[in-house]
């Protein structure tokens with residue numbers, strides 16, 4: 001080492017610094033990824049009132065309307081544009097907003113299907129796509145949203161069956177709302193086996209058929225409301241359906257094709273019932 005002139009070492013260090021900064025690819029900047037995702041989201045929407053066209057300009061997206069960034073970094077934590085007419089499909093790029101915890105697009109005239117890429121939003125706690133015109137099936141990938149507390153897909157045009165395993169990894173889920181869609185087929189018997197936090201089940205106004213699975217509420221001890229009305233459910237009400245739901249306040253089963261007697265023991269364990 002002593003024989004290598006200092007100047008050579010300095011030159012070598014300088015060269016390696018230059019090549020590291022300008023020739024090797026820099027690691028992805030999450031903030032840039034979020035910007036790209038928001039622009040891709042905007043690009044697919046008709047935005048008839050020009051809300052995004054007027055407001056989502058420049059690159060400082062933390063100041064854009066409907067965008068909330070996390071306190072510590074320039075990353076999107078919430079995207080809330082409820083009741084803003086957006087009109088169009090959801091870009092799969094939304095799945096790249098890896099710090100997102102709230103996605104609220106209630107009443108924004110969305111069309112097309114729900115991108116399975118939304119299942120990549122590991123930090124998502126609240127997802128509302130309530131009151132849009134979204135169609136096709138519920139993507140099974142939503143079952144990967146392990147921190148989800150509230151899921152509302154109500155008032156859309158979703159069809160197909162409720163995926164049997166969609167909630168098995170959602171231990172924090174408190175609210176599931178699928179009201180007024182075109183969902184059909186049977187209610188999967190073990191749908192709620194792993195959702196102990198569940199308080200509200202809104203499955204009303206769909207095309208669900210078959211019997212109410214007798215075991216479907218066995219693990220949801222905190223259930224407050226249970227809406228299955230306006231469907232095509234048939235058979236008798238399972239006598240022990242409500243045995244492990246002592247906090248139930250509201251039960252709606254009307255406007256189905258249920259038959260047989262109302263089981264005498266059905267409400268024995270439901271002490272807080274307000275509406276049936």
Ligand SMILES: *[C@@H]1O[C@H](CO)[C@@H](O)[C@H](O)[C@H]1NC(C)=O
Pocket residue numbers: 029030031032074
């Ligand atoms: C990422 O990019 C944003 C804006 O483009 C910049 O403010 C931020 O400092 C960058 N972060 C890193 C770690 O390079």
Ligand SMILES: *[C@@H]1O[C@H](CO)[C@@H](O)[C@H](O)[C@H]1NC(C)=O
Pocket residue numbers: 054055056057063064065
């Ligand atoms: C966008 O909306 C935000 C929040 O309402 C506002 O503070 C900002 O000035 C608007 N920006 C533009 C370019 O209109």
Ligand SMILES: *[C@@H]1O[C@H](CO)[C@@H](O)[C@H](O)[C@H]1NC(C)=O
Pocket residue numbers: 080082083102104106126128
């Ligand atoms: C989502 O938007 C709806 C409609 O504006 C509002 O009632 C609801 O409180 C919002 N939820 C969250 C978590 O932002």
Ligand SMILES: *[C@@H]1O[C@H](CO)[C@@H](O)[C@H](O)[C@H]1NC(C)=O
Pocket residue numbers: 028033036037092093094095096117
């Ligand atoms: C973001 O998501 C889209 C579509 O899901 C993908 O094509 C793209 O490569 C992703 N990554 C970045 C860094 O934008």
Ligand SMILES: *[C@@H]1O[C@H](CO)[C@@H](O)[C@H](O)[C@H]1NC(C)=O
Pocket residue numbers: 119140141142144
């Ligand atoms: C859920 O996440 C796991 C692990 O990240 C992945 O292997 C799987 O493909 C995802 N499932 C769906 C349906 O996207």
Ligand SMILES: *[C@@H]1O[C@H](CO)[C@@H](O)[C@H](O)[C@H]1NC(C)=O
Pocket residue numbers: 230255
């Ligand atoms: C029961 O459902 C039918 C068909 O969907 C509907 O026409 C009717 O208004 C509903 N009845 C009640 C009481 O909601």
